[in-house]
Amino acid sequence: HGAARGGALGAPRRGARGGLWGPLACLLLLAAVPLALLRLSAAGLSLVAPRPQRLQTSSSSAGLRAPSPRSGVLTARHATATKEKAGKKEKKEKKKGNAGKANPKDGIVAIVPRSEDWPSWYLTVIEAAELIDEAPVRGCKILRPSGFAIWENIQGLLDPKLKTMGVQNAYFPLLIPVSFLSKEADHVEGFAKECAVVTHHRLRSVVPEEGNEAFKGGVEVDPDSELAEPYVVRPTSETVVWHSYGKWIRTWRDLPLKMNQWVNVMRWEMRTRPFLRSAEFLWQEGHTAHATREEADQQARDVLDAYVDLAQEQLALPLFPGRKSARERFAGADETYTIEALAQDGKAIQAGTSHFLGQNFAKAFDVKYVSEEQTSEYVWASSWGVSTRLIGAVIMVHSDDDGLVLPPVLAATQVVILPMFSKDPELQASIFEAADKLEASLKGVGLRVHVDKRVNLKPGSKFFEWERRGVPLRLELGPRDLEQGTAFAKMRTGGDKFQVSLEGAAEEVPAALEKVKQTLRERSDALKERLTFRISTREEFDARLEARETGMMLIPWGGDSEDEEKLQDETGVTLRCYPLKQDPIPEGQVCPLTGKPAQIWAAFALAY
Numbered sequence: 001h002g003a004a005r006g007g008a009l010g011a012p013r014r015g016a017r018g019g020l021w022g023p024l025a026c027l028l029l030l031a032a033v034p035l036a037l038l039r040l041s042a043a044g045l046s047l048v049a050p051r052p053q054r055l056q057t058s059s060s061s062a063g064l065r066a067p068s069p070r071s072g073v074l075t076a077r078h079a080t081a082t083k084e085k086a087g088k089k090e091k092k093e094k095k096k097g098n099a100g101k102a103n104p105k106d107g108i109v110a111i112v113p114r115s116e117d118w119p120s121w122y123l124t125v126i127e128a129a130e131l132i133d134e135a136p137v138r139g140c141k142i143l144r145p146s147g148f149a150i151w152e153n154i155q156g157l158l159d160p161k162l163k164t165m166g167v168q169n170a171y172f173p174l175l176i177p178v179s180f181l182s183k184e185a186d187h188v189e190g191f192a193k194e195c196a197v198v199t200h201h202r203l204r205s206v207v208p209e210e211g212n213e214a215f216k217g218g219v220e221v222d223p224d225s226e227l228a229e230p231y232v233v234r235p236t237s238e239t240v241v242w243h244s245y246g247k248w249i250r251t252w253r254d255l256p257l258k259m260n261q262w263v264n265v266m267r268w269e270m271r272t273r274p275f276l277r278s279a280e281f282l283w284q285e286g287h288t289a290h291a292t293r294e295e296a297d298q299q300a301r302d303v304l305d306a307y308v309d310l311a312q313e314q315l316a317l318p319l320f321p322g323r324k325s326a327r328e329r330f331a332g333a334d335e336t337y338t339i340e341a342l343a344q345d346g347k348a349i350q351a352g353t354s355h356f357l358g359q360n361f362a363k364a365f366d367v368k369y370v371s372e373e374q375t376s377e378y379v380w381a382s383s384w385g386v387s388t389r390l391i392g393a394v395i396m397v398h399s400d401d402d403g404l405v406l407p408p409v410l411a412a413t414q415v416v417i418l419p420m421f422s423k424d425p426e427l428q429a430s431i432f433e434a435a436d437k438l439e440a441s442l443k444g445v446g447l448r449v450h451v452d453k454r455v456n457l458k459p460g461s462k463f464f465e466w467e468r469r470g471v472p473l474r475l476e477l478g479p480r481d482l483e484q485g486t487a488f489a490k491m492r493t494g495g496d497k498f499q500v501s502l503e504g505a506a507e508e509v510p511a512a513l514e515k516v517k518q519t520l521r522e523r524s525d526a527l528k529e530r531l532t533f534r535i536s537t538r539e540e541f542d543a544r545l546e547a548r549e550t551g552m553m554l555i556p557w558g559g560d561s562e563d564e565e566k567l568q569d570e571t572g573v574t575l576r577c578y579p580l581k582q583d584p585i586p587e588g589q590v591c592p593l594t595g596k597p598a599q600i601w602a603a604f605a606l607a608y
Contacts, residue, residue, distance in 0.1 A: 111468070113401045118345050125395060126274050128468045129404040139272045139279030143388075146469065149412035150391050151282055155262060157314055157409060158284065158386070161306045165299075167258040167286060172240050174263075175231035180239035183364040190331025194267040196233040196279075200225045233266040238332065238357075238383055241287045242365040249379060251370045252291055256299070260286040275392030276349065276608050283387030289367065289379040293358070296380035297335070300356040303384040304337040307352040311390065314409050316520040317341045317351065317397055318528035320552060320603050322577025324353075327561040330383075334358035340576045340603065343396035346531050346549030348576045348605035351393050354384035392608075397527070398520055404470030405492055407520055408513040415442055415509060416471045417451045417487075418462050420478035427479055428455070435477050438487065438505055445506045447513075467492060472516045473509065475500060493519040528552075535604075537592050545571055552576070552605045556598035558591030567593060567604075576603045 109128040112120040126132060131147030143151065159169070175198060181188040204222040208215050234240075241259070249257060262284045272278045286303065290296040304321060312319045324336035333355040341351045361367070362378040371377050398405040408414050419435040422428040435451050442449045450471075452462055459476070466474055476488040476497075486499040489509075493516050500508045531551035535541050544550050550573075557575070559567070564575050578600050589598040 111401060111403055114344065121401070122396060123274065125399050125404055129470055131391075131404075132274050137279070139269055141274055141278055141280075143282075146412050147391070150394075150406070150410050151388055153410045153412075154310075154386075154390060155284070158306065158310055159262075161309070162260055162284075162286065162303075165258065165302060165306075166256070167260045167288075169261060170259045171261050171263065172234075172237050172244070174234050176234055176237075176240045178230045178232055180243060181232060183239065184332050184361060186332045186360070188331075191235045191267070194269070195235055196266050196268060198231040198233065199227055201227055234263070235265055235267050236383075236385075237261070237263075237265075237285055238287065238361055239365075242361045242367060242381075245287075245289055245379075246365045246367045249289060249367055249369050252372050255369060255379065256288055256290045256295060258286070258288040258299075260284055273392070273608065275388050275395070277389075281388050283385045285385040286383060288382045289362070290381070291369065291371070291377070291379065293380050296358075296382045297356045300335070300337055300354045300382040300384060303382070304339070304352075304354040307339050307354065307384075307386060310386070311339055311341065311351055311393075314407065315390065315394055316407050316517065316524045317393055318524045319351070320348075320577060320579055322579045322603060324577055325561070325564060325575045325602070327564050328575060328577075330355045332357060332360050333383075334360070337580075338577050340552075340605075340607075341393040341397065342528055342531055342552055342605075343393070343608070344527065344549075345396070346547070346551040346606070348552060348603075348607040349389065349393045349396065350576075350607065351390055352384075352386035355382060357381035357383055397524060399470070403468030405520070406470040406472065408472045408516055411470060411472050412448065413450045413466075413469070413471050414448045414513060415450075415473045415475060416466045417449065417475045417477060418459065418466075419451065419453060420459065420476065420481075421455045422479055431477060431479065431482055434482055434502065438475065438477070438502060441506050442509055445510060447509065463490075473512055475509075491516050491519075535592060541593060545573070550606050552603050554579070555593060555602055555604055556585055556589045556591055557593070557600055557602035558596035558598045559594040563594050563596075572606055573604050574607055576605050576607060578602055 109124055111124045111128055114121045126147075129146060130144050131150070133142040133144055135142050178197070181191065181195075200221050200223075202222050202225040203219040204225075206218050206220050208217040245257060248254065262282070264280055264282050265285075266280050269277050269279050275281075288296065288299050290299065308319060308321050311317045318341060320340040320342070322338055322340065324330075324338055329336040330353060335356040337354045337356075338350055339352045341349045343349055357380075359378045359380055361381055367379050368376050369379055394406065394410065395404065398407070417435050417438055419428075419431045422431060432453060435453070439449045439451050452466070454462070463474065470492065472492050474490045474492075476490070478488075481487050484499075485502050487502060487505070488497045489500045489512060490497050491512060498512075500512070531549055533540075533544060533551055533553050535544070535553045535555045541553065541555070544553055553573075557578075568574050582601055585598050585600070590596070591598045
């Protein structure tokens with residue numbers, strides 16, 4: 001250590017007492033070390049010399065500092081104190097840096113950034129917001145209250161629109177006879193591989209065998225309970241609905257007949273993804289019967305318009321309404337209309353479909369009516385539905401690296417009020433009272449509001465939690481705010497905090513939520529514009545496939561179903577729809593993917 005303190009490496013330091021000070025210090029040191037070791041040993045401690053470290057001699061580097069010459073040697077107490085001080089500093093800095101961030105040790109889910117791993121980002125956003133949980137059945141999910149509330153809000157938006165069209169809600173059985181599916185050939189072919197089949201109607205108890213202590217007994221399928229005809233668990237309800245319509249429809253006076261049901265369906269899926277694809281999911285399915293082809297087709301189009309209003313205007317999704325190709329049509333439909341949403345990663349999501357069924361199901365189930373002219377005619381039909389896939393689309397379009405982002409109309413909690421902590425009990429009671437009044441005022445104008453009175457949590461932790469849950473607006477209420485008659489507001493979509501008057505909150509807060517909705521719509525429009533491409537050559541098409549975000553590719557298409565299938569096999573891209581809004585095809589335009597004359601603009605994309 002004396003060498004380290006000298007002016008030159010290895011040069012002995014000489015003090016005021018001359019050259020004898022160095023040797024004398026060494027003798028004292030040699031005498032002191034054994035005594036120190038004996039004392040440490042008596043106390044049950046040991047002193048292990050650290051590995052020697054190379055000293056830094058550059059004047060631009062801090063190097064290693066030795067203790068003061070007065071200490072003579074680096075004692076155990078000095079080393080321990082230095083280590084504790086450094087540990088406290090490190091702990092303090094770590095705590096400061098992680099304030100409000102996810103800590104796996106605390107059971108808080110860390111959200112993976114989108115740029116690092118998009119699929120993991122999607123899953124962690126859902127997990128952090130506590131929307132779903134795993135079910136004990138493969139491919140199925142449990143919708144937790146926060147997730148189911150979103151679906152309830154979708155119901156609340158769509159159901160009144162359907163009822164204005166004369167649609168009535170009903171309920172049809174979960175189990176459908178297998179023979180029903182056989183009546184419509186295209187329909188059964190489309191769903192055969194996805195159906196779950198019920199073959200027996202009871203279980204039986206199994207008694208433990210003597211001497212077999214490992215087997216405790218249980219239940220098994222009773223082989224004597226085999227059904228005369230198996231049932232499928234509802235994959236969709238066209239067959240059972242049309243069986244009933246055949247009994248209910250007799251004359252033209254019974255038409256149109258329009259029914260809808262909000263139910264679950266079961267389709268075995270090999271690869272599942274929460275909300276977007278699962279074995280069991282929730283949806284609404286509507287079924288209508290009409291006297292004419294035009295009425296049935298118009299019904300399918302009217303419902304598509306309702307879906308566009310829901311998804312584009314209310315949920316702020318970037319949409320491509322269109323018509324499916326023959327290869328992508330619903331099994332048993334003459335025409336399928338669709339809304340295709342575009343996610344942030346440039347992939348498409350089929351967010352809803354509406355089908356013109358022609359007379360296919362009417363003929364399969366012999367559903368006829370007597371017309372005003374007293375002739376017997378087959379009815380015309382439509383069916384249509386949206387499902388919990390809409391929730392997945394909303395997450396993929398709006399959410400960010402901080403967690404869930406929801407349009408205000410969907411959020412289970414639209415406004416969260418956070419009363420700040422005060423050590424003064426009377427002041428704390430006043431803050432809580434003001435928060436309760438603010439809550440009542442906002443609920444009075446129809447908002448969904450929650451007051452978070454957990455005083456054991458710091459404000460930063462609360463901010464962090466409610467942001468991850470996707471609450472559109474946060475209101476902070478502290479002692480100073482109470483004096484001023486205001487609350488500080490923060491929108492989930494970003495921007496600076498702003499004041500909201502407690503007196504005028506019933507008007508100002510809904511206006512702020514409208515601003516959140518507008519911001520999401522503007523971002524959605526920008527996303528659609530940024531990721532929509534007109535393709536004129538095969539080279540441009542291939543270049544988009546190599547891009548990080550493929551996007552929606554509008555192509556002057558001249559192919560057929562075989563060309564579609566070949567393209568999908570080669571690239572994974574599918575024809576999502578023929579957009580309803582069509583620009584004229586230039587004269588002599590050739591399809592860049594098939595080389596055939598172009599006939600219509602088609603939207604292609606990679607899809608979920």
